[in-house]
Amino acid sequence: MTDTLTAHSMGTPLVRQDAMAKVTGMAPYAYDHRQDDPAYLHPVQATIARGRVVQIDTTAADELDGVLLTLTRHNAPRLAESEDTEMHILQHDEVAFRGQLIGAVVARTPEIAREAAALVRVTYEEEATDARLSADREDLYRPEQVNGGFETDTDTGGVDAALASSAVQVDQTYTTPMEHNNPMEPHTTVALWQDEHLTLWDSIQGVHAAHTALAPLLRLEPEQLRVITPFVGGGFGSKGKPHSHEVLAAMAAMRLPGRAVKLALTRQQMFTLVGYRTPTINHVRLGADRDGRLQAISHEVVEQTARLYEFAEQTAVPSRTVYAAPHRRTSHRLATLDVPVPFWMRAPGECPGMHALEVAMDELAIACDLDPVELRVRNDTATDPETGLPFTHRDLVGCLREGADRFGWADRDPRPRQRREGDWLVGTGVAASTYPAMSMPGNTARIRYGLGRYTVEIGAVDIGTGTWTALAQIAADALECPVGHIDLRIGDSDLPQATVEGGSSGIASWGGAVVAAARAFRAEHGRLPAEWAQTEAELPESDVTQRFAPHSFGAQFAQVRVNARTGEVRVPRMLGVFSVGRIVNPRTAHSQLTGGMVMGLSMALHEHSVMDERWGHVVNHDLAGYHIASHADVCDVDAIWLDEVDEHLNPMGTRGIGEIGIVGAAAAIANATFHATGVRVRGLPLTPEHFLDH
Amino acid sequence: MEADITLVVDGERRSLTVDTRTSLLDALRDHLGVTSPKKGCDHGQCGACTVLLDGRRATTCLTFAVAQDGAEVITAVGLVTDGELHPVQEAFCENDAFQCGFCTPGQVCSVVGMLDELRAGHPSHVTADLTAEIGTDPAIEDDEIRERMSGNLCRCGAYGNILAAVRQVTSS
Ligand code: FES
Ligand code: FES
Numbered sequence: 001m002t003d004t005l006t007a008h009s010m011g012t013p014l015v016r017q018d019a020m021a022k023v024t025g026m027a028p029y030a031y032d033h034r035q036d037d038p039a040y041l042h043p044v045q046a047t048i049a050r051g052r053v054v055q056i057d058t059t060a061a062d063e064l065d066g067v068l069l070t071l072t073r074h075n076a077p078r079l080a081e082s083e084d085t086e087m088h089i090l091q092h093d094e095v096a097f098r099g100q101l102i103g104a105v106v107a108r109t110p111e112i113a114r115e116a117a118a119l120v121r122v123t124y125e126e127e128a129t130d131a132r133l134s135a136d137r138e139d140l141y142r143p144e145q146v147n148g149g150f151e152t153d154t155d156t157g158g159v160d161a162a163l164a165s166s167a168v169q170v171d172q173t174y175t176t177p178m179e180h181n182n183p184m185e186p187h188t189t190v191a192l193w194q195d196e197h198l199t200l201w202d203s204i205q206g207v208h209a210a211h212t213a214l215a216p217l218l219r220l221e222p223e224q225l226r227v228i229t230p231f232v233g234g235g236f237g238s239k240g241k242p243h244s245h246e247v248l249a250a251m252a253a254m255r256l257p258g259r260a261v262k263l264a265l266t267r268q269q270m271f272t273l274v275g276y277r278t279p280t281i282n283h284v285r286l287g288a289d290r291d292g293r294l295q296a297i298s299h300e301v302v303e304q305t306a307r308l309y310e311f312a313e314q315t316a317v318p319s320r321t322v323y324a325a326p327h328r329r330t331s332h333r334l335a336t337l338d339v340p341v342p343f344w345m346r347a348p349g350e351c352p353g354m355h356a357l358e359v360a361m362d363e364l365a366i367a368c369d370l371d372p373v374e375l376r377v378r379n380d381t382a383t384d385p386e387t388g389l390p391f392t393h394r395d396l397v398g399c400l401r402e403g404a405d406r407f408g409w410a411d412r413d414p415r416p417r418q419r420r421e422g423d424w425l426v427g428t429g430v431a432a433s434t435y436p437a438m439s440m441p442g443n444t445a446r447i448r449y450g451l452g453r454y455t456v457e458i459g460a461v462d463i464g465t466g467t468w469t470a471l472a473q474i475a476a477d478a479l480e481c482p483v484g485h486i487d488l489r490i491g492d493s494d495l496p497q498a499t500v501e502g503g504s505s506g507i508a509s510w511g512g513a514v515v516a517a518a519r520a521f522r523a524e525h526g527r528l529p530a531e532w533a534q535t536e537a538e539l540p541e542s543d544v545t546q547r548f549a550p551h552s553f554g555a556q557f558a559q560v561r562v563n564a565r566t567g568e569v570r571v572p573r574m575l576g577v578f579s580v581g582r583i584v585n586p587r588t589a590h591s592q593l594t595g596g597m598v599m600g601l602s603m604a605l606h607e608h609s610v611m612d613e614r615w616g617h618v619v620n621h622d623l624a625g626y627h628i629a630s631h632a633d634v635c636d637v638d639a640i641w642l643d644e645v646d647e648h649l650n651p652m653g654t655r656g657i658g659e660i661g662i663v664g665a666a667a668a669i670a671n672a673t674f675h676a677t678g679v680r681v682r683g684l685p686l687t688p689e690h691f692l693d694h
Numbered sequence: 695m696e697a698d699i700t701l702v703v704d705g706e707r708r709s710l711t712v713d714t715r716t717s718l719l720d721a722l723r724d725h726l727g728v729t730s731p732k733k734g735c736d737h738g739q740c741g742a743c744t745v746l747l748d749g750r751r752a753t754t755c756l757t758f759a760v761a762q763d764g765a766e767v768i769t770a771v772g773l774v775t776d777g778e779l780h781p782v783q784e785a786f787c788e789n790d791a792f793q794c795g796f797c798t799p800g801q802v803c804s805v806v807g808m809l810d811e812l813r814a815g816h817p818s819h820v821t822a823d824l825t826a827e828i829g830t831d832p833a834i835e836d837d838e839i840r841e842r843m844s845g846n847l848c849r850c851g852a853y854g855n856i857l858a859a860v861r862q863v864t865s866s
Binding site (some may be wrong): 015018019020021022023025028031032034109110111112159183184185186231264267357423463464465587588590591594595597598602623628629630631632634635655 | 715720723729731733796797837840850
């Protein structure tokens with residue numbers, strides 16, 4: 001048990017503190033900070049997917065009027081060794097993916113920089129490209145662990161025998177395609193080297209994450225680097241670490257002392273340089289009794305990583321935890337390809353993995369002739385099947401029941417392809433959702449008092465999540481003062497150390513530190529502090545994961561209409577019900593949860609980065625080719641939550657809400673399309689061709 | 695090649711010299727320091743750079759600055775009068791019609807322009823009867839608003855709240 005805060009400001013729908021700045025466009029994102037006489041950087045990217053740069057000739061670029069600097073491996077600053085080989089640009093001649101950074105031009109204007117970059121002549125020694133992911137490759141390998149530090153494989157009981165003897169079985173392969181985060185703000189870095197100090201205005205989900213990665217790489221002492229990020233135009237994981245373009249901007253700036261160097265990646269460049277969700281191939285086998293009780297779950301995943309740097313998505317991990325089954329197997333195998341480096345995209349692991357598992361569960365419900373809500377209820381578990389630990393709080397059943405009630409599930413005729421309105425086939429679907437609750441060690445907050453106000457400082461960031469507002473509400477309750485008395489300072493690496501906005505852990509981690517600092521402040525200075533009293537405290541270490549399995553759960557319901565003539569899929573209605581602990585701000589929380597669901601809808605209907613395997617190149621690398629949900633796609637999407645306070649994890653009682661909204665959303669829509677049409681589509685996106693000719 | 699042009703930006707006359715390759719968006723952001731419109735794609739695909747250009751909504755990344763000599767530009771910040779937010783901006787705040795806020799100035803300008811188009815009776819792709827009056831009748835279909843706003847992408851998925859904000863404006 002933690003000492004839970006009494007909620008006064010928490011739980012109220014305070015309007016975003018930064019609302020005015022955002023509706024006027026005055027909130028400064030990385031590129032927007034005023035700089036005196038800045039210079040503009042345009043990257044030079046490899047035009048082969050694998051091989052070696054033999055020669056790089058910048059003569060024509062250097063001669064162009066207005067060019068201030070060309071940077072290649074011949075004149076780039078030497079970086080320190082780093083495990084993150086993605087960052088090791090301009091240090092060697094090897095090319096490991098198409099679009100890799102091999103140089104830069106900095107000029108007086110962006111137009112000149114771009115023109116000059118096109119004048120750089122590069123000759124290559126090219127090798128054959130290998131960019132084809134398939135489950136039958138002979139060179140698939142087992143990574144040592146998968147993202148999040150999870151075990152690569154698990155095997156409990158005797159899965160094969162249990163499957164063989166199960167009365168009902170599902171044995172299918174489900175796929176999700178390569179997908180790109182595409183935050184609306186392109187990844188941007190503005191770098192200024194002045195008086196032996198580097199300042200980065202960076203579009204990043206963690207100022208200290210960037211600081212910790214970049215300072216040693218650039219051979220700087222920690223105090224020589226400052227990262228400033230008051231606002232971020234979305235990230236969804238891709239800004240969870242610095243990528244190679246930050247290094248490029250920093251190196252260029254260090255060659256042009258006193259001049260701010262601006263680099264905003266183009267939308268096209270973001271399809272190669274800042275990560276993406278790996279395509280996944282999920283072989284799922286379920287074995288159950290006639291009454292739907294699972295005996296065995298097997299979830300074996302094949303996905304890709306880059307030759308340059310390994311990233312292993314934890315796709316099968318949710319299948320270890322969601323349902324009770326005595327026999328369980330999960331595994332992850334990777335193909336190493338000549339492709340850009342995959343990275344986090346909203347709910348890495350859970351998002352694609354739960355799509356596979358939850359479509360399989362729908363197939364199982366039909367095979368057992370059971371309602372899909374009831375099937376999930378029957379397989380609920382009070383303890384985490386993997387660790388045997390109790391959940392801090394698990395109410396998947398509550399989410400399913402509440403959702404079924406509100407969505408009007410009770411009268412559902414389970415038979416597919418029974419409802420037709422004109423040209424439209426109508427159906428409904430459900431899927432479960434889950435995401436682990438985490439708080440990260442390494443967070444410190446500082447509280448200062450003066451002139452009747454409290455300044456609360458921590459190097460947190462707001463990527464659209466509402467940190468500016470929710471963290472102020474937490475601070476107000478922790479200091480037992482009105483939220484109007486709080487001055488929050490975040491988004492600067494000169495502030496006390498904070499962890500990255502990722503893994504839905506931001507509010508839990510930073511809020512925990514703010515509460516610790518507030519309590520220490522009151523213990524030290526009392527209720528009537530002297531002017532300029534100040535206290536700093538760290539988020540205390542917690543052993544909660546030794547005793548509990550902290551997870552959130554949810555249930556996603558969707559109604560779809562599939563056009564019988566054109567195959568077009570529309571989603572008139574979605575409802576998500578979530579069990580996520582306390583909600584700090586219902587206004588921003590509703591936005592975040594429905595925002596996740598909309599991204600799930602987008603994944604279900606549209607998102608697909610099309611890799612040309614011959615060249616290792618995403619051909620639809622812009623927002624005209626890579627479709628994301630638009631206004632016209634999104635009708636009635638609603639999210640509600642169960643009234644809860646999680647007393648085990650942190651003093652706020654929260655479990656994190658940034659990612660769970662996307663998990664299961666695409667599966668609910670896919671299941672609804674089966675109910676509408678009788679066509680089972682086991683891959684995403686649910687494009688029209690799947691539903692034609694039936 | 696360079697050209698001298700004049701723009702009226704948020705009510706202020708500004709003269710500048712631009713490379714003829716400079717988009718109106720870059721002229722605003724890089725030359726004039728007007729960073730309210732954002733660059734999400736530079737290709738007319740996202741709407742983040744939307745302003746009111748001579749009174750009509752336009753994506754500023756898709757037009758060259760030199761082609762807009764003499765034009766009047768109103769950005770989201772220019773919609774504020776005497777320190778008061780425009781009703782569309784008020785409604786965005788109250789309805790939490792954004793998260794990261796990056797698409798927001800473009801969305802706001804687009805809503806203002808879209809409502810003018812409605813008042814002028816312009817039909818859209820989903821207008822069933824092209825001869826019927828449209829107007830800002832509160833009964834106008836949600837689908838009309840969604841369709842008319844579909845040039846403004848929001849990766850945070852704030853569409854439901856943007857619709858609610860528009861509704862608040864059309865029904866007041
Ligand atoms: S930046 Fe102009 S439409 Fe995207
Ligand atoms: S609010 Fe983030 S893109 Fe719209």
